[in-house]
Amino acid sequence: MNGRQPKRWQATAVQNAGAPTGIRSGWIVLCLLLTGIAIVRSAATDISGDFPAPSLDRWVYPFFGDTDGTRPVASTFGSFDPRFDTRDGQFLLGWNLTGALTNQGPRNYLFRSLRVILTVAMDKTFEYDPTPDRYETYLATNDPAFLLDQDVGRPAELFGAGYRGGYTAESFLEASPFGVIGPITGTNIAIGSRNVYAAMFDTNGALIDVSNNVGQPGYAPFETAPWAIGTTTNLAPGEAVPAGTVFSFDVDLLNPLILGYIRDAFHRGPLRLVTSSLHSTMQIGFGGGGSYPQWQTKEKILGIPPRLQWNAIVIRPDVDTDSDGLPDDWESYYFGNLDKGSQDDPDGDGASNAFELASGTDPANRASQFWIRAYRELSDRRTQIEFPIEANYRYKVESSNDLQIWAAVPGSITYRPGGIAVWEESQAAPTISERFFRVVIE
Ligand SMILES: [Ca+2]
Ligand SMILES: [Ca+2]
Numbered sequence: 001m002n003g004r005q006p007k008r009w010q011a012t013a014v015q016n017a018g019a020p021t022g023i024r025s026g027w028i029v030l031c032l033l034l035t036g037i038a039i040v041r042s043a044a045t046d047i048s049g050d051f052p053a054p055s056l057d058r059w060v061y062p063f064f065g066d067t068d069g070t071r072p073v074a075s076t077f078g079s080f081d082p083r084f085d086t087r088d089g090q091f092l093l094g095w096n097l098t099g100a101l102t103n104q105g106p107r108n109y110l111f112r113s114l115r116v117i118l119t120v121a122m123d124k125t126f127e128y129d130p131t132p133d134r135y136e137t138y139l140a141t142n143d144p145a146f147l148l149d150q151d152v153g154r155p156a157e158l159f160g161a162g163y164r165g166g167y168t169a170e171s172f173l174e175a176s177p178f179g180v181i182g183p184i185t186g187t188n189i190a191i192g193s194r195n196v197y198a199a200m201f202d203t204n205g206a207l208i209d210v211s212n213n214v215g216q217p218g219y220a221p222f223e224t225a226p227w228a229i230g231t232t233t234n235l236a237p238g239e240a241v242p243a244g245t246v247f248s249f250d251v252d253l254l255n256p257l258i259l260g261y262i263r264d265a266f267h268r269g270p271l272r273l274v275t276s277s278l279h280s281t282m283q284i285g286f287g288g289g290g291s292y293p294q295w296q297t298k299e300k301i302l303g304i305p306p307r308l309q310w311n312a313i314v315i316r317p318d319v320d321t322d323s324d325g326l327p328d329d330w331e332s333y334y335f336g337n338l339d340k341g342s343q344d345d346p347d348g349d350g351a352s353n354a355f356e357l358a359s360g361t362d363p364a365n366r367a368s369q370f371w372i373r374a375y376r377e378l379s380d381r382r383t384q385i386e387f388p389i390e391a392n393y394r395y396k397v398e399s400s401n402d403l404q405i406w407a408a409v410p411g412s413i414t415y416r417p418g419g420i421a422v423w424e425e426s427q428a429a430p431t432i433s434e435r436f437f438r439v440v441i442e
C-alpha cells in the first residue's frame, strides 16, 4: 500500500451488523449482503461417494470411426504435427450425479476431496512423472524458447470439459460427432475442431480449450494449470509404468473456479472431466507410435473402469438445534461440535462466524476471510481492488460519495492464482473529492 493516499480515500471500515469492528485494510469499506437460501430438509450430512464406473467414457480422437465410446482402451498423447490439436488423444470421463447430494444449492456443498482413478491398460508404454512439465519443454529443440525437461517422463493431467458446436455436458454423449475434420491433405485438418476438449479457466473465469497450449501456427502458447496430475504410490518417478497401475487424480478444490465447476456439476447432474497428456508420438498417417499412457475404459472386458470418489458434507441451512444462527452441519464440519456462537471468532481473523458463514469462508482458518486485501488508483484515475473469492459466489463493487447512497460501479474482474479476484473500474473516476468503495456479495 502506498504511503501517500489521495484524499478521496478516507479511512473507514464497515461491517455487517453485529460483527466485530476490526479494520481490515483500514482504508476501504467492506460490506456484505446476504442472499436468500432455498431451504429443503434432508437427512444425510457426511457423505463418501464412490462411483466405481463412469456413466460415459470416450476416447477423444476424432480420426477413427471406432471412437464412439466403445473402445476398451483410451490413449492420451500429444501430436506435434501442426495439422492436429497438440493434445491429440484425450479421454472424456463422465458421471451422472443426480441425487448424489441432496439439493441445497452449490454453496452448501463442502468438499473434503474429489478423486478420479484410472487404471493403466498396457505394460510399460510410458514413464511415471508426477509433476508438471512447463510447456517450453514440449517445444522443438531448435525453438529459441525450448527448455530441457528436468525429469524423466511426462505427467498425465486432468482438466475440465469445454464444448463447442452447440454441445453441452448434457448433450455431448458417447456417440456425438467430434467436429468437422478437414481433408488430410490440408494444412490445418483438426485444430480447434473437436466438440469436446480439455479445458481450464482463463483469467476472465472462462473455460478455454487447452488442446494447443504449446502453440501452433497462429496460436500463441500459454501455460496450463491442470486440475489434477495423476499419481501412484507404487512407482518412483521415472519408472516405466506396468499394466494395472492405478493413477489417482486429486482435483484442486482450493481453486474456487474449479470447486465451483465441481459443485455446479453435483447440482445439475453431469460431471465431465477430460484426461490429457503431451506424451510424444510420431504421427504416421492416422496411426502413430511412441510412448504414452493407455487407460482402461468401462468397455474393457474384466477391466477396471474409471472411478470417481469424493467426500462431502451438505449444509442444511435450517437445521440449527442450538439456535445460534449457525447451521449444525456447518459448525460440525469446521469445529467438530456446536460450541461456537455466531459472534465468536475462533480463528482470530477479525471476522465473526456469522460473517464467515455468509461470505463462504473458513471460520477455522485465519487466512480465509472476505476482505479487501489491496486497492490502488491507476494512472488514468480508475480504481483497482483485490479481494479473495469463494466458489459459487458472485461479487460486485459499489461506490458512494457519502457512505449513504451506494451505486454499482461498471468494471470487470480478472482472476489470479490463489483465489484472488482483481476488479478494475471501466471508466475514469469523476473529479470529486472523495469516494468510498465496497465489495458486495450478490
Ligand atoms: Ca518430465
Ligand atoms: Ca447452531
Ligand SMILES: [Ca+2]
Residues within 6 Å of the ligand: 344, 345, 346, 347, 348, 349, 350, 351, 352, 353, 356, 363
Ligand atoms: Ca473468524
Ligand SMILES: [Ca+2]
Residues within 6 Å of the ligand: 347, 349, 351, 356, 361, 362, 363, 364, 365, 366, 367, 368, 369
Ligand atoms: Ca476465517
